[in-house]
Amino acid sequence: MTNVAAPLPLAISRPLDAPRAAYALNDARRDGAAVPVSGALVRSVLRSALHSHGAAAVEPDGTVVFSFGPTASMLPAVLGPVYRAVPCEWPPRTPCCALCGHWEREHDEPGAPTACTRYRLSIGPARFAVPEHEGVTYAWTRRLGRTRVRFEITEPTGAFPGGTLMVRRMPAPGDGPYEYAKHFLPIPRDRRTAVLERARRRVHPQPCPA
Structure with a gap:
């Protein structure tokens, strides 16, 4: 009987390699519920990770795994967060911005950089x-x-x-x-x-x- 090795994750270098409409995103190092987010948000954060010389890969089921470069290179055993974005269904009653593809509630999310003309982030005092x-x-x-x-x-x-x-x-x-x-x-x-x-x-x- 021949053992068939499981397919390995495929390294990616473009945000467009995460094409799904919605993902459940979480920090793989921590126990916690994954958060449903738009594919546009994942691609936005993935772009930042790749720009910081991080690493990214997509698994056979479409799960995107990525990390940020400088954080991971300083103290891999302590820092180096690895994020997993698992394809999921689009949550009901979740409006999407026609200009940028982010869900409307994500416009005020500081971790989701976007050039959308509707994105106006007001920063309050510390x-x-x-x-x-x-x-x-x-x-x-x-x-x-x-x-x-x-x-x-x-x-x-x-x-x-x-x-x-x-x-x-x-x-x-x-x-x-x-x-x-x-x-x-x-x-x-x-x-x-x-x-x-x-x-x-x-x-x-x-x-x-x-």
Whole structure:
């Protein structure tokens, strides 16, 4: 009996190699529900990943797997997020923009760059936020369209002696209880004080937490 090897993913280099109308997108490193998004959003994010010298491949079932270059090259074992976009059905009652192909609710999504003339992202002032858990030195939020983005500077650890800057999109009303994305950026130990001072200067209103 001859063993037939499973087909290998095919490396891709063009956003158009992700042609489906809708995908369920998630971070393959984390346990969490995949988020239905438009194919236009996947192609937009894939374009950014490839521009950053990331890697991308499509599996035989049409699943697109990709990562961002600089993030993956710094600390592959810790950072290096790998995203999976699995083809899925178009959710009912989901209007699509005729100009850019994004779903209308994705126009205010900061992780989906688009040149659509209807895309007008209003960026609100940075505002202090109370840390939600231990290990966070300073936190703030910004409003980007209908999206709220949370920034956190974490405490130094053995793996990250200067701490990290963590950024995540908070669910908007009607989005459901998921985090769309989370980004990590290590802070060099010798720049930690400067990063904290700069963050506190830019946050409005400026608090003076103990």
